[in-house]
Amino acid sequence: MTYECLQQYWWFLVSLLGALLVFLLFVQGANSMIFTLGKTDRERRLIINSTGRKWEFTFTTLVTFGGAFFASFPLFYCTSFGGAYWLWMIILFSFVLQVVSYEFQHKIGNLLGSRTFQCFLVLNGVVGPTLLGGAVATFFNGSNFLVSKDNLVEGIGQPIISGWANASHGLDALLDPWNLVLGVAVFFLARVLGALYILNNVEDATVRQRCRTALPRAAAPFLVLFVAFLVRTLLKDGFAYDPATGVIFMEPYKYFTNLLALWYLPVLLLAGVALVLYGIGRTMLREHYVRGIWPVGIGVVLTVLSLLLDAGLNNTCFYPSNADLQSSLTIANACSSEFTLRTMAWVSLLIPFVVGYIFYAWRMVDRHGLRQQDIDDEESY
Amino acid sequence: MNPLFVNLEPDVVDWARAQFALTAIYHWLFVPLTLGLALIMGIMETLYYRTRKVFWKDTAVFWQRLFGINFAMGVATGIVLEFEFGTNWSNYSWFVGDIFGAPLAIEGIVAFFMESTFVAVMFFGWKKVSAGFHLASTWLTGIGATMSAWWILVANAWMQHPVGCIFNPDSMRNEMDSFLEVALSPLAVNKFIHTVTSSWIIGALFTVAVGCYYLYCKREQRLALASIKIGGIVGLVACLLALHSGDNSAYRVAQVQPMKLAAMEALYQGGHDQALTAVAWVNPFEQPDYANTQEPPLRVALPYALSFLATRDIHGFVPGVNDLLKGGYPRPDGTIEPSVEEKIQRGRQAIGDLKLYREMRASLKGAASDAAMAAELGALTQSLQANMPYFGYGYVKDPAQLVPYIPVCFYAFRAMVGLGTLFILFFAVVLLVAYRSDLTRYRWLLVSAIIMLPLGYIASESGWLVAEFGRQPWAIQDMLPTWVGVSDVKTGSVMLTFFLFLLLFSTLLVVEVSILWRAIRRGPTYEEEA
Numbered sequence: 031m032t033y034e035c036l037q038q039y040w041w042f043l044v045s046l047l048g049a050l051l052v053f054l055l056f057v058q059g060a061n062s063m064i065f066t067l068g069k070t071d072r073e074r075r076l077i078i079n080s081t082g083r084k085w086e087f088t089f090t091t092l093v094t095f096g097g098a099f100f101a102s103f104p105l106f107y108c109t110s111f112g113g114a115y116w117l118w119m120i121i122l123f124s125f126v127l128q129v130v131s132y133e134f135q136h137k138i139g140n141l142l143g144s145r146t147f148q149c150f151l152v153l154n155g156v157v158g159p160t161l162l163g164g165a166v167a168t169f170f171n172g173s174n175f176l177v178s179k180d181n182l183v184e185g186i187g188q189p190i191i192s193g194w195a196n197a198s199h200g201l202d203a204l205l206d207p208w209n210l211v212l213g214v215a216v217f218f219l220a221r222v223l224g225a226l227y228i229l230n231n232v233e234d235a236t237v238r239q240r241c242r243t244a245l246p247r248a249a250a251p252f253l254v255l256f257v258a259f260l261v262r263t264l265l266k267d268g269f270a271y272d273p274a275t276g277v278i279f280m281e282p283y284k285y286f287t288n289l290l291a292l293w294y295l296p297v298l299l300l301a302g303v304a305l306v307l308y309g310i311g312r313t314m315l316r317e318h319y320v321r322g323i324w325p326v327g328i329g330v331v332l333t334v335l336s337l338l339l340d341a342g343l344n345n346t347c348f349y350p351s352n353a354d355l356q357s358s359l360t361i362a363n364a365c366s367s368e369f370t371l372r373t374m375a376w377v378s379l380l381i382p383f384v385v386g387y388i389f390y391a392w393r394m395v396d397r398h399g400l401r402q403q404d405i406d407d408e409e410s411y
Numbered sequence: 412m413n414p415l416f417v418n419l420e421p422d423v424v425d426w427a428r429a430q431f432a433l434t435a436i437y438h439w440l441f442v443p444l445t446l447g448l449a450l451i452m453g454i455m456e457t458l459y460y461r462t463r464k465v466f467w468k469d470t471a472v473f474w475q476r477l478f479g480i481n482f483a484m485g486v487a488t489g490i491v492l493e494f495e496f497g498t499n500w501s502n503y504s505w506f507v508g509d510i511f512g513a514p515l516a517i518e519g520i521v522a523f524f525m526e527s528t529f530v531a532v533m534f535f536g537w538k539k540v541s542a543g544f545h546l547a548s549t550w551l552t553g554i555g556a557t558m559s560a561w562w563i564l565v566a567n568a569w570m571q572h573p574v575g576c577i578f579n580p581d582s583m584r585n586e587m588d589s590f591l592e593v594a595l596s597p598l599a600v601n602k603f604i605h606t607v608t609s610s611w612i613i614g615a616l617f618t619v620a621v622g623c624y625y626l627y628c629k630r631e632q633r634l635a636l637a638s639i640k641i642g643g644i645v646g647l648v649a650c651l652l653a654l655h656s657g658d659n660s661a662y663r664v665a666q667v668q669p670m671k672l673a674a675m676e677a678l679y680q681g682g683h684d685q686a687l688t689a690v691a692w693v694n695p696f697e698q699p700d701y702a703n704t705q706e707p708p709l710r711v712a713l714p715y716a717l718s719f720l721a722t723r724d725i726h727g728f729v730p731g732v733n734d735l736l737k738g739g740y741p742r743p744d745g746t747i748e749p750s751v752e753e754k755i756q757r758g759r760q761a762i763g764d765l766k767l768y769r770e771m772r773a774s775l776k777g778a779a780s781d782a783a784m785a786a787e788l789g790a791l792t793q794s795l796q797a798n799m800p801y802f803g804y805g806y807v808k809d810p811a812q813l814v815p816y817i818p819v820c821f822y823a824f825r826a827m828v829g830l831g832t833l834f835i836l837f838f839a840v841v842l843l844v845a846y847r848s849d850l851t852r853y854r855w856l857l858v859s860a861i862i863m864l865p866l867g868y869i870a871s872e873s874g875w876l877v878a879e880f881g882r883q884p885w886a887i888q889d890m891l892p893t894w895v896g897v898s899d900v901k902t903g904s905v906m907l908t909f910f911l912f913l914l915l916f917s918t919l920l921v922v923e924v925s926i927l928w929r930a931i932r933r934g935p936t937y938e939e940e941a
Contacts, residue, residue: 104508112501139929
């Protein structure tokens with residue numbers, strides 16, 4: 031593989047991890063509805079125990095997403111995390127609270143009370159998807175950062191190569207209404223996925239009925255916000271670069287022309303959207319259909335994958351700067367060396383094996399849905 | 412410099428260091444118990460699988476329950492550390508991300524997924540999977556956690572002794588040129604063995620302490636005794652392995668981080684035939700006046716031991732703090748150590764060469780001028796690479812910045828070694844009494860076992876303090892001081908997140924200890940009695 035191919039390959043892998051992460055946000059989506067789907071303590075525990083058997087996958091995917099970005103596009107890692115300090119810190123705090131909330135909430139000796147930890151789960155369920163969605167929206171709308179590698183040799187005292195152009199350290203991303211639109215869309219998408227997951231995983235008629243009620247209430251705002259964001263993104267100017275000179279410039283309809291230039295992107299996008307609509311529609315129309323999480327989940331992965339590929343391929347800046355256009359990051363100027371990308375490409379061959387054993391282990395534990403009697407087990411949350 | 416950049420405040424370095432230290436110290440409260448209990452409960456479940464005695468299943472389930480309470484906090488504190496490399500050390504992340512990012516990504520792909528997949532099977536799969544699959548899941552959980560330790564320690568060892576990389580002036584960063592050198596660096600191998608075996612000691616101390624608590628209260632006697640025996644054996648073996656790997660670690664440190672060794676020993680003036688300090692008075696609250704002091708007062712030392720530890724020769728030369736600053740002594744390879752002043756000059760030369768190189772590259776216009784400047788660029792590159800080993804010294808303003816805080820290194824090293832030696836004796840006595848006599852008759856020993864547990868944590872955290880305080884001011888040895896690796900974030904922001912983490916982790920620690928204590932007091936559930 032050439033260096034260019036390796037850059038594209040790693041952008042694909044990072045995009046795939048991002049797409050899987052969005053799908054796995056069903057954990058957060060369901061947790062954001064703990065008090066809606068569960069009116070009694072036992073019903074709430076059913077939901078928590080159901081997502082509690084999957085939270086590690088969401089969490090590990092988030093960590094691996096960070097690690098893979100660090101290894102393959104270190105300039106993004108340093109610029110985004112070091113610059114948008116508060117945005118990422120709030121996301122981190124919410125995930126820290128989520129992890130302990132499962133293990134601690136129902137244990138004897140829990141000093142803060144079950145309800146506190148359940149509220150932590152709701153907090154993570156709202157904040158996590160919204161801010162992650164807002165962060166992803168900056169891939170299309172830009173952020174206020176500056177990069178100047180020459181600072182390393184200019185300022186002997188403080189030679190920092192990248193920084194945020196204002197004191198908000200990332201919170202200004204939430205002032206862009208289109209970032210908020212995608213953030214809130216991802217929040218409602220997580221709730222759609224959460225309702226579908228609980229519907230499939232919890233064998234309790236009352237909880238299932240509430241999931242069916244919650245589904246359209248989340249699906250409607252999600253579809254409106256997502257379509258608005260998608261249409262606006264496809265029609266707006268995009269951040270492009272000249273591969274020969276590396277010069278960055280604005281190009282009309284960039285994200286739309288990317289879809290035309292790369293034939294597999296519209297295929298992925300249309301297939302993804304169709305599967306999402308099919309899964310939601312069939313679940314709403316057929317009373318006994320509970321497996322909607324699978325078509326919707328696959329559809330979400332395909333849709334998000336196509337959007338993230340659209341943001342980074344075909345000479346597009348995947349992390350544009352509004353403060354200084356030439357500081358924008360591309361898969362060519364932000365990536366690791368050819369040696370590192372090649373070495374890590376060999377490591378990535380392990381991924382199918384990892385996916386295989388996850389799937390096998392998941393099937394073994396999840397052959398039957400969660401029932402009321404299951405939460406009486408000692409090891410339950 | 413780009414005028415839009417906000418001025419970096421000097422305090423931000425200290426607060427970023429404090430925040431990383433805080434989160435790492437908290438993380439290191441939970442990880443050793445995870446690694447240690449993973450081995451012990453794996454042994455117990457293997458005994459169940461081989462004998463099919465329900466007693467061993469009950470025992471394994473009991474320890475797995477305690478493992479689960481602790482595991483969550485290890486995961487929660489761990490995610491913060493990974494992202495802090497970006498949030499608080501962004502310059503570092505760019506300067507060495509090409510090398511450092513790889514172990515972190517591999518840790519996620521290879522270790523975290525294994526750990527998170529099989530820990531779910533271990534907790535929820537007793538009634539859903541076969542005994543063999545469950546046993547495999549328990550071991551794979553431990554193996555996943557240990558592999559995670561491997562990759563993060565590869566990354567840490569690389570910061571202490573950067574190998575397998577070359578500086579690229581065009582990309583302005585260090586780039587990996589040998590993955591095997593990074594992944595299998597002798598320092599990393601040794602660090603891994605020492606860290607994992609010391610974690611087994613914590614797991615063993617915890618098991619023995621809980622077992623002795625039950626014996627003291629005259630309850631759960633069968634489970635307690637069986638656990639004490641397994642914990643005692645694991646603890647004794649782990650102590651001996653940690654002793655051996657610790658000795659190797661000190662030898663490696665002497666080769667690649669001699670200033671750390673000098674700080675650990677409060678060795679101000681070095682020389683041949685150096686003695687190893689057993690005790691001495693070093694004021695814990697201020698940096699000693701090493702420039703004008705021969706040795707710390709009240710020093711009691713073992714003759715020749717330091718020379719042997721550092722060089723494997725009782726007459727070997729060990730440099731002290733002042734020798735390292737002044738240079739001029741012969742290295743093991745026969746070359747002469749340059750003075751710090753010379754290193755600073757060479758570092759500044761490297762930075763200057765790099766600046767010139769960048770300016771020339773930026774001015775290239777076409778093939779003809781490229782050819783004309785090729786020779787000049789080549790000479791600059793050669794000069795740059797020759798001085799690159801001292802690049803980080805170019806950012807040093809005062810040689811005193813290169814001396815780590817000696818009191819912390821000195822006392823933490825003694826706490827780690829002293830307590831480690833005590834644990835060998837403790838496990839030997841516990842095993843002797845457990846196999847030859849009736850442990851319940853030795854109530855002082857049962858109480859001692861409970862006291863040993865916090866001492867174990869002190870020893871474990873002391874080891875971390877020695878490793879990390881001793882390498883200051885380097886984020887990457889000789890390559891990048893901490894004040895160059897930091898992010899461009901306001902001090903107030905980092906202070907606020909520091910106190911938020913302090914509040915959050917302290918609260919959660921109190922909750923976890925409370926839950927663990929209640930779970931221990933409640934005791935195991937016996938299936939055969941149900």
